[in-house]
Amino acid sequence: AQTHLRYEEPTKWTASVAISRIEAAYPSVGTFQALAITGRSGGGDWSGRTAGVRVIGSAGTASVTADAFRAALGLRSTWWSVTSAPPRSTASMPRDLSADGLADALVPSGSSLWSLKYTGTMGFTAGTMSSAWSGLRLTAGIGPFDPDNLGDVVAATSDGNLWLYPGNASGTLDRGRTWIGSGWGSVDLIIPVGDLSGDGYTDFLGRFTDGSLRIYRGNGTGTVASLEKIGSGWQMFSQIAPGDFDGDGETDLVGVRKSDGRLVFYAGTGAGTVRAGVLADTTLDWRFASEVKGIGDLDGDGRDDLLIRRASDGALRVYSVTGTATVGTPAAAGTWSGTTSWAQ
Template sequence: MEFGSSNRGGGPWRAAAGIGAVVAALLIVPVAAQAEPVEQVAAGNYDYDGDGLDDVLARRDETGALELWPGDGAGGFRPRSTVGSGWGGMDLIETAGDLNGDGRADLLGRVASTGALNFYPGNGTGFDAPVRIGRGWEAMLTVVSGHDYDGDGNRDFLAVEAGTGTLWLYPGTGTGTHGRRTAIGSGFDRVRELTAIGDMDEDGHADIVAVRETDECMYFYGGPGSGGFEAPVLFDCGWDVLDSAASVGDFDGDGHADWLGRERASNLLYLFKGDGLGGYGSSPVVDTGWNTMTIA
């Protein structure tokens, strides 16, 4: 099975009819623009073994082992290795880009029993001892990271607060910590899957995509690079067939941001190959048996 191709201006990629209704459902609060550097597709976000190619991290749920699945630069994997143990106590594992500015990709993890959010500095072969970012993160439905959303050159966090549906921006400092948070959206409690996709439309700014649980439609939020997002655009619908999605940088080496999706019924893992226009060109199967894995 291959999912249909998509791009702006034709096919399943289309502007939502009645876009005002979409904005009301998932309100994006505009933020004043400022100068910003250009966002790079990969930018070291997903290279965990230092070979220059983007990789995938996943937890094997039955053992709690953290596995590195090295990318081969052409949309496939090289042999996996175990890079950590004891990750079964995490209810959130998220790729983080280079949070501390040392040139290596890092990881975020939330401890289920305490709600503490930890930062795991990458060392090129695994991860160093965790650094506590803070407690109280159990109040967040999801946390994503890995890209610069406010244009200061540092990797930021985005988090959706349970109960209120507020989308918060936690500006990164370049040292693995964050500054004072800012509310940049509301209504995101209706989102079941939020993915920090990188610069999907290649306008120089980091974007996000979100799947709403109410209609199983995916929406694209273009980042203006000033800390907020533009009005959502309907990507396409029928995403209930996937139960997990993760950004993987430029996984096939064509210069465009890609992402992985796991099909619920078959446990097949698909690579959605970005086309650089805000959509994707094809979605080949890259592996099977991922039903026991949590993708970072």
């Protein structure tokens, strides 16, 4: 069996790598299962040179730099994309939905879906992901969910169906949609969490109107592998945001409590659940923010940050969060004057 790679620049050609060579280079992973691109440099048709690679096997995973992978397998360069590996995608968090290598926030506006793309300098620019985004009740950018390792979006319709909108290398949604499942009429929030269950594949959470929180485990092929209730009482939160806020490599959650606006931190276990909530050490009433979103590590401290939109004037602010549930001083990040509620 072989894994097929396609090279982008400076010349386009294809190469096949025997799976036995990958297993020999990374014996700790056991039997080879999938190959994931975990980062790119930002330019070109596929967002540039490959920067990071995750080798997934029956016994575990190995995350290496693209240069190390190139040297181990004898590849010509790091300008390549996986065309079969076998056909599965692996999780990424934070989510790059606009294919520029940086985290994004999603904003439905009228019949369009916009992505707020981080500029790298505590600012954001808006780009259109779709101009046919009407009749959708809930939207969430969940990251790679189908077999191509590109950022995908899920959306629920008013009739209770959930649809997958696969992304492309240019950061738009022009590939149609596929049906995932029904019964989403009683879900009031979809939360993207990357690989919450620790199996290497993208998961997402659904909060039901009764306050129960359930994990939908992905399998890298664009479908849901299993569903499990992981909590109750989550109706107490007006907003819930994901991210690795303590820097341990696992997805955590923070929630804004409806009763007093306090921020509650839930550390991820890496096994599809979260630990008991801890109050953040700030008495700030977070109800001043119309949006609180996980946006990735914008300040470079190894922990993901929060992007908020102030309800009074649309000002955007970035807050750092540490593993002790400490919230740092906000940094200005522009404004967003639209009034539509953001997606997850």
